Amino acid sequence: xxxxxALAATPVSELDLTRYVEVSxxxxxxxxxxxxxxxxxxxxxxxxxxxxxxVFTQRDYLMRVIGRSRVWDSPITEEMTRSVRTITxxxxxxxxxxxxxxxxxxxVPVLASDETLAGNLSYYELMSRIAALVLEHVGDDDSAPEVxxxxxxxxxxxxxTSAPVTVKVTDTVEVAAHHMRARAxxxxxxxxxxxxxxxxxxxxxxxxxxxxxxxxxxKVPVADIMTPDPISLAVRSPIVGAVEEMANRGFxxxxxxxxxxxxxxxxxxxxxxAYMETSFAALM
Numbered sequence: 001x002x003x004x005x006a007l008a009a010t011p012v013s014e015l016d017l018t019r020y021v022e023v024s025x026x027x028x029x030x031x032x033x034x035x036x037x038x039x040x041x042x043x044x045x046x047x048x049x050x051x052x053x054x055v056f057t058q059r060d061y062l063m064r065v066i067g068r069s070r071v072w073d074s075p076i077t078e079e080m081t082r083s084v085r086t087i088t089x090x091x092x093x094x095x096x097x098x099x100x101x102x103x104x105x106x107x108v109p110v111l112a113s114d115e116t117l118a119g120n121l122s123y124y125e126l127m128s129r130i131a132a133l134v135l136e137h138v139g140d141d142d143s144a145p146e147v148x149x150x151x152x153x154x155x156x157x158x159x160x161t162s163a164p165v166t167v168k169v170t171d172t173v174e175v176a177a178h179h180m181r182a183r184a185x186x187x188x189x190x191x192x193x194x195x196x197x198x199x200x201x202x203x204x205x206x207x208x209x210x211x212x213x214x215x216x217x218x219k220v221p222v223a224d225i226m227t228p229d230p231i232s233l234a235v236r237s238p239i240v241g242a243v244e245e246m247a248n249r250g251f252x253x254x255x256x257x258x259x260x261x262x263x264x265x266x267x268x269x270x271x272x273x274a275y276m277e278t279s280f281a282a283l284m
Contacts, residue, residue, distance in 0.1 A: 003133045003276075007094040012087055015096075015129065017110050017119025022047050023056075029065055029079050030072040030212035032056055037208050043107045043120055046080050050116040052109055054080035058203035062180055065212065072212040086111050089118055093129055094277075096121045101274045106252060123269045124250050130276065131247035134240055155236045156256050159275050161265040164255065166191045167222055169198050173210065174217035176201050187253045187266065190226050195262045197255055199226035232257050235264055239275070242267055 020043045044056040087108045106123040166189045167176045190199035209225035232255040258264040
């Protein structure tokens with residue numbers, strides 16, 4: 001069984017669906033963010049009588065909440081995403097990856113047969129499952145040569161990746177958040193005066209460090225809340241290296257460096273998942 005077949009044969013019910021928090025529709029925005037931070041989660045499912053009525057994500061926090069104190073005491077229903085793509089327990093990991101790729105989401109709430117909330121399928125769980133399958137097939141002498149080649153020899157120059165969006169280490173969180181909102185992206189790279197990578201600022205960093213406690217983002221230097229010295233890979237690295245890093249560390253974005261050591265691209269979970277979905281389909 002190749003990787004594509006394994007994903008298609010793995011029911012969602014067999015995966016870890018615990019990476020979320022649950023809040024009621026009357027929970028305030030600030031309390032929701034606090035709950036997410038307390039559990040180190042990037043998704044809150046808003047539930048009424050065991051039924052999903054919406055979700056609140058890191059992207060919702062970035063676009064509508066950070067630095068805007070007027071909404072912090074509002075019920076979460078006023079800032080949540082109402083139109084939500086879901087999946088059922090009897091669908092597969094392959095179905096989940098297709099939804100994430102088609103709808104540009106990193107989490108897919110899971111419903112039971114009675115349409116009550118059963119959990120959440122996260123990109124982290126899916127990447128972990130893919131990584132385990134990749135390592136199994138890379139080390140399997142009986143696996144198809146095409147599979148081993150596509151995973152171990154093809155590097156990031158063969159993928160559709162995003163150009164890096166950078167901010168200076170001396171910039172403020174206000175500048176970084178503006179870039180992230182304007183481009184609807186989940187991270188920016190932080191560089192020094194020589195354009196060398198010194199940090200990374202993600203939606204999760206903002207959610208965790210700023211939360212609903214500070215309105216004036218111009219008062220906080222990026223350097224105070226960024227992830228310093230982030231894990232990065234050379235753009236010529238095999239794709240399998242990124243899969244391992246993302247799975248082991250729970251990353252959704254990975255900086256890629258050129259020969260000069262400066263960032264030249266950012267690979268996202270979505271870039272890699274889309275590539276794998278296309279490649280695996282061709283091998284079926």
